[in-house]
Amino acid sequence: MLGKLIKHDIRSTWRDFAGIYLTILLGMIFLPLLLNFVNRAITNIIAGFLVMGIMVSTIVIMIIMLFKIFNTNIFSNEGYLTMTLPVRGSELVVSKLVVSTMWIVLTGIVSVLGILIFLWIISPMTDILPVLMKVLYYFEAKEYLAIILIFIAVVAEILNEVAKLFLACSVANLKLLGRFRIPLGILSFFALSWLENKIIQAASFITGRLHWVDMFADEFKIEVNLMLRPEGILQMTDLVNMAMVQWILCSLAFTAVFSVGTVWLLNHKLELD
């Protein structure tokens, strides 16, 4: 059933995201052509604003879409269809987690692609590709592993944030909280983030002797600075890889905790209007 749920969730959301992607890509192609008629200095300023605008609007659109995927689909009238399907609450949550994360990652990729197209059109950097190829040539297995781990860590972090948002949405729909449920739902997102940080800090402290890498500690920054010397680059890759593995494990653990909370609320406290 999970596969069918994922298929249905993709079918119900792809139109919105296809529209967003088309807008980003077309905008990034046509805007530079318009900017060709403007002074070069002004072009750079506009380009900066544009990149920032895209980043902000992408985040806003993402939050709206995540709200739509979870909140509208479960707690609005659509919930009468979704919540009467013969599937487990956990399958519903996992499906929405997977589809939301997939769209966020894709949006990120399309946004980066759009910005690259934009920069390429306003200022073609024909020499950047050979440089990039040269850098990749010197990469060894460890460096490639680092790239893969960084990508997985980002995806795991997105999963974590989405799971937290779903839990906060579920809190915001708790009828027993009465008229305070929406502010409490919003507040719960920040409270969960705070709690998450505190737990990570405690875990870092407890497992400090087990080579736990605290990426926010001063020692880590000093160590990274030392490794930035040419001879330290390999050592740094090891450190980064270890940090990424920890980050992935942490994110997945919190994703599981938040999802269990969401499933529990759906299974025990659901009340559709």
Place this chain on the structure above:
Amino acid sequence: MMEQNNIQQFGSGDDEGKAATSASEVLPSGTGETGELVRITGLTKKYGKKTALSNVNLTLEPGRIVGLLGPNGSGKTTLMKILAGTIKDFQGSVTVNGKEIGPETKAIISYLPDTTYHSPWMRPSDMIALFRDFYADFDEQKCRGMLRRLGLDEKQKISTMSKGMMEKFQLCMVMSRNARLYILDEPIGGVDPAARDFILDTILTNYSEDATIFMSTHLISDVERIFDTVIFLKEGEIVLQGDIDNIREKEGKSIDELFREVFKC
């Protein structure tokens, strides 16, 4: 049996026992624990300080058409939502086919809520695809046949349909399943008399003999003829339940007349 606790007698001041219809009379003779489709024990549901359902005890047998009758705010929709699994926060025990409300019960319950539930992008063909994917008991041919009878274009967006058409469409979807229990919340509310006939006809011709239909309505005179059993719900409590013929015979009046008497403002 526990449901007898909630059964009261209504009439026009007649002697006790005259119109009383015990729960055992609701059940066809010879049915026992194993023949139960729905068992509700001590069900209480509160919205804040307001009690929507108060210690409801009810048993439904297979193969019955049960009318759930009561004025607005009597708890009909709440009871149906709990059975369908869209309200999970309640006290008491609710089982369908011996199982607590969950994926297994949802697989055998076909629920028509009192609201539209489609997503804005959906067309009938999308809804058919979804039902085909999730419900093993969905009869696609029957569904397409019903939609053709309605003159519905499968490619038309559901959101562009009229309210009456939307209700008929949802009913077609719900009745296209060979479910064990159909829960229909006000299926004829808000549609014209001609549409009511279509809806009742659709209900009666599309359910199997061993399935139970649990249907709420205000328009009693229109549907009285199809019920085997009626349940009167007042302020969250079952005040009367029983075989419709017994009630008519004992009270000497139609269910519609009895309803007006019981729920007189």
